[in-house]
Amino acid sequence: MLIDTHSHVNFNTFRDDADSIIQETLLNKTWMVVVGSNYKTSKRALDYANKYEKGVYAAVGLHPTHLFDMQVSENDYDYSTTKEDFNYSVYEKLAKFEKVVAIGEIGLDYYHLDTSKNIQEIKKVQKDAFLNQLILARNLDLPVIIHSRQAEDDTLNLLKEFKKEYKKLIPKNKPWGVLHCYSGGEDLAWKYFDLGLIVSFTGIITFSKQWDDLIRKIPNDKYMIETDCPFLTPEPYRGKRNEPMLVYYVAKRIADIKSIEIEKVAEYTTRNAKKFFNI
Numbered sequence: 037m038l039i040d041t042h043s044h045v046n047f048n049t050f051r052d053d054a055d056s057i058i059q060e061t062l063l064n065k066t067w068m069v070v071v072g073s074n075y076k077t078s079k080r081a082l083d084y085a086n087k088y089e090k091g092v093y094a095a096v097g098l099h100p101t102h103l104f105d106m107q108v109s110e111n112d113y114d115y116s117t118t119k120e121d122f123n124y125s126v127y128e129k130l131a132k133f134e135k136v137v138a139i140g141e142i143g144l145d146y147y148h149l150d151t152s153k154n155i156q157e158i159k160k161v162q163k164d165a166f167l168n169q170l171i172l173a174r175n176l177d178l179p180v181i182i183h184s185r186q187a188e189d190d191t192l193n194l195l196k197e198f199k200k201e202y203k204k205l206i207p208k209n210k211p212w213g214v215l216h217c218y219s220g221g222e223d224l225a226w227k228y229f230d231l232g233l234i235v236s237f238t239g240i241i242t243f244s245k246q247w248d249d250l251i252r253k254i255p256n257d258k259y260m261i262e263t264d265c266p267f268l269t270p271e272p273y274r275g276k277r278n279e280p281m282l283v284y285y286v287a288k289r290i291a292d293i294k295s296i297e298i299e300k301v302a303e304y305t306t307r308n309a310k311k312f313f314n315i
Contacts (some may be wrong), residue, residue, distance in 0.1 A: 037065040038302050039309040040283040041236055042141070042181065042216050042262035046070050046080040049266040049277060058084065058092060061280045067091040068280045069313060071141050071181060073099035074120050078130055085135035093315060095138040095181050096130045097169055098122050100145040100162040108148050122165040124172060131176055137313035139173040140181025141216060142166055144194075147185040162187075163194060170198050173212075174205040179312055180213040182233075188220055192227060199231055206232060210311055217264050222250040229258055234308070236260040239270025239278065242289045251293045256304040260312065261286045 040061075045054045045068070061068060070085060070092060072078025078096035085094040098120060101108060105119045131139060144162050149155060173180045184191040195213070199206055206212055211234045218225065218235035225235055237259060241247050251259075263270075263286070265278035270285040287305065291298040309315070 037067065037306055038283055038287055039306050040066060040068040040263050040280040041260045041309050042071050043068045043265050043280045044071060045265065045280065046072065046077045046084060047266060054084065057279055062091045064281050066281055066283060069093045069095055069137060071095040072097055073141060074102040075126060082130060082133055082135060093137045093313060094135050095140040096127055096136055097140045097142040097181070098165060099141055099183060100143060100165065101148050103161050103165055104150065104158070106148065106150055122168055124168060128172060131172065131178060137315055138179045138181050139169055141183045142169040142180060143183035144187035144191050145183060145185045146187040163190065166194060167198065174202055179211065181216050182213050183216060188224060192224070195231055214260060214312065216262060217268065225250055234258045234260065236262045237286055237290065238262055238264045238268045239282065239286055240268055242270040242285055243274065248293050251290055257308060259305065260309050261305045
């Protein structure tokens with residue numbers, strides 16, 4: 037079996053067929069974690085998880101781009117966000133439900149910055165929300181799903197300081213966070229490993245060789261796989277909507293790079309995900 041550790045079937049792209057996609061995915065021996073980006077999608081992730089006895093789990097959190105009113109546009113997506121202030125008690129209530137297995141996705145995003153506004157103030161708002169959600173996660177003994185885009189230095193430094201200050205709450209026997217859709221360099225990855233974190237790979241690795249060296253060297257207990265669907269569709273389906281079942285192609289690419297059987301990648305990543313999310 038495989039586990040797609042980061043899917044967004046709770047997004048509007050799947051409004052008409054989310055349940056059929058989930059059911060088909062489960063029939064194909066693939067489980068998933070449905071990840072929220074604001075209160076609305078976090079609640080929807082939990083609603084989907086609660087429909088299924090096993091195989092579908094939820095993460096709840098406030099993504100940095102949802103801290104502001106903004107229009108986000110790229111080649112494969114176009115959406116607008118409505119400003120939401122992080123409310124600790126609201127997310128704490130959501131996160132206490134049994135099917136919630138992580139806080140996320142949370143973090144820093146300096147790629148989508150409104151340059152017409154005070155950049156330093158925007159970064160401060162993001163850091164404050166990130167820190168408060170890290171605290172929430174540790175208070176509830178949940179791992180975090182971390183988004184970091186063009187904010188590598190600040191993300192690393194904030195996590196270092198957090199671990200130092202909250203050392204007593206950091207588990208020693210398992211990872212306490214994952215850098216989702218990992219896009220950093222090899223040296224940075226080892227710095228995250230030293231903090232007790234792991235990384236997760238998406239379909240990007242099927243059409244870019246940038247992370248091949250890291251994948252060859254990465255220990256088998258330091259990575260998971262994901263789709264980040266509906267985004268980042270892997271080869272050979274680029275140009276189409278990404279779906280949880282396509283996590284197979286991420287696993288296959290890792291197997292090819294490491295010159296091992298895909299069954300071994302499935303074994304490692306499933307074991308890592310079950311331990312990470314306590315499922």
